[in-house]
Amino acid sequence: MVYEKLSARQKSVKILTKIFEKNIPLKTLLADEGLDEFSVSDRGLLKELVYGVLRNLYFIDWLLESFYKNKKLLSPYTINNLRCGVYQLIFMGLPPYAVTNESVNIEKVFNGKPSVVNAILRNFLRKYMTKPIDLSAIVSEINKDNKLELLSIKYSHPQWMIKRWLERFTEKETEEILKANNQKPTFTIAVKPEERAYIAEHLNKRGILSKFTKYAPSGLIIEGQGHEIREVLRDANFFWLVQDEASQLACFFLEPFEEIVVLDVCSSPGGKALLTSALMRRGKVICIEKNRRRYKILNENIERLKKFLPKVQIESLLTDAFEFNKKNCFERIILDAPCTSLGVVRRNPDVRYRCNESEIERLSGNQTRLLEHISKFLHKEGILLYTVCSTEPEEGERVIDNFLHKFKEFCTIDSVLPFFKDFYIGEGMVRTFPHKHEMDGFFMARIRFK
Numbered sequence: 001m002v003y004e005k006l007s008a009r010q011k012s013v014k015i016l017t018k019i020f021e022k023n024i025p026l027k028t029l030l031a032d033e034g035l036d037e038f039s040v041s042d043r044g045l046l047k048e049l050v051y052g053v054l055r056n057l058y059f060i061d062w063l064l065e066s067f068y069k070n071k072k073l074l075s076p077y078t079i080n081n082l083r084c085g086v087y088q089l090i091f092m093g094l095p096p097y098a099v100t101n102e103s104v105n106i107e108k109v110f111n112g113k114p115s116v117v118n119a120i121l122r123n124f125l126r127k128y129m130t131k132p133i134d135l136s137a138i139v140s141e142i143n144k145d146n147k148l149e150l151l152s153i154k155y156s157h158p159q160w161m162i163k164r165w166l167e168r169f170t171e172k173e174t175e176e177i178l179k180a181n182n183q184k185p186t187f188t189i190a191v192k193p194e195e196r197a198y199i200a201e202h203l204n205k206r207g208i209l210s211k212f213t214k215y216a217p218s219g220l221i222i223e224g225q226g227h228e229i230r231e232v233l234r235d236a237n238f239f240w241l242v243q244d245e246a247s248q249l250a251c252f253f254l255e256p257f258e259e260i261v262v263l264d265v266c267s268s269p270g271g272k273a274l275l276t277s278a279l280m281r282r283g284k285v286i287c288i289e290k291n292r293r294r295y296k297i298l299n300e301n302i303e304r305l306k307k308f309l310p311k312v313q314i315e316s317l318l319t320d321a322f323e324f325n326k327k328n329c330f331e332r333i334i335l336d337a338p339c340t341s342l343g344v345v346r347r348n349p350d351v352r353y354r355c356n357e358s359e360i361e362r363l364s365g366n367q368t369r370l371l372e373h374i375s376k377f378l379h380k381e382g383i384l385l386y387t388v389c390s391t392e393p394e395e396g397e398r399v400i401d402n403f404l405h406k407f408k409e410f411c412t413i414d415s416v417l418p419f420f421k422d423f424y425i426g427e428g429m430v431r432t433f434p435h436k437h438e439m440d441g442f443f444m445a446r447i448r449f450k
């Protein structure tokens, strides 16, 4: 196998293979795989291919299925190479000759089966590409009698996931969720609310268009490519961080104020801790993170932004929240618990293939234990914000219901901020959804003593 200096297409095949064979999250791979060696346009192509194949995996596999003679004889590299080829033909409209040639070359690099790839792609072209491609006509060939199968192939989500959404939402809404999960999310940054208008203008002068987020007073939705924007913002002399509007809203739901001490329990990369620091202006934030690698990222982010937060003391601890036993009482606690991430599928399209129902149960148990442990540190007058980026009730409503049932001294309470009225699902509990609010899918609950 040749590994040095792969082309963008070759690297895409390698990344996809690692995701499926080694179960490594896409986010981790993109951070680890040294994408800096690629030009801006090659990096764009690589991401388009990897995200595109992941968002359309079942559909692409369904298209390819009839062209395999003996799929078992093909390596995962060959299969992912074919998936990338089909994605380029169907969704990117790249010239058939160039795509076939490239795919055959990739097969040679990975010591695969160039002649098989050549034959399959040529047969595929013969069937689907003789006239301009009509995606809806192709989709109409999927078995319409089996609703689950149809939605699963059309939107590339596992059937068990769609089944549970169909039990909770109407068919129309389920389809909207699936569609939203396959859309490219906005690039949103958080800034200090009082600087938002000035920063929007500052960006505008540099040719970057932005608009205010609909709800969060700190958010700017930015037009353009993420890496270009990061480049322009790199040396900016103001507080900013990449953060979806839903995650920003969590900091407002917390309602931090000056001079308090905040505990942020599952902290890295620090988005909520840092925006909370900016909102409270002065005080102290203690961040807990148990993962060494993520702890390093948290500290890098604190280091970058602390000069814009001169009156907030931010302390980070590399420790497991279950080991944390300071007898302090905190006026505000953020518990952003590890979860399935099913609310951020549009950002992490691989999540849908890694998740399963027992994983939801396992995480729900851990979330319950974390909440029970951390609630011991809440001040009598304080607020504990429990949040997860998951759409599933086992990780949201059920965790809170069980907690309130077991610990009768606690209750949930609404925010004084009026804009949360669009998100309430019960007293002191909100849900955001990509298909409804154009932001990540979060569950949040504000807990306090009765």
Ligand SMILES: C[S@@+](CC[C@H](N)C(=O)[O-])C[C@H]1O[C@@H](n2cnc3c(N)ncnc32)[C@H](O)[C@@H]1O
Pocket: 247, 265, 266, 267, 268, 269, 270, 271, 272, 273, 288, 289, 290, 291, 294, 319, 320, 321, 322, 336, 337, 338, 339
């Ligand atoms: C959802 S992420 C947090 C995102 C973060 N709050 C933000 O807004 O940027 C969850 C984090 O919790 C950490 N974590 C998981 N279990 C933990 C535990 N028992 N103690 C401390 N940190 C934990 C994970 O390593 C991960 O970094």
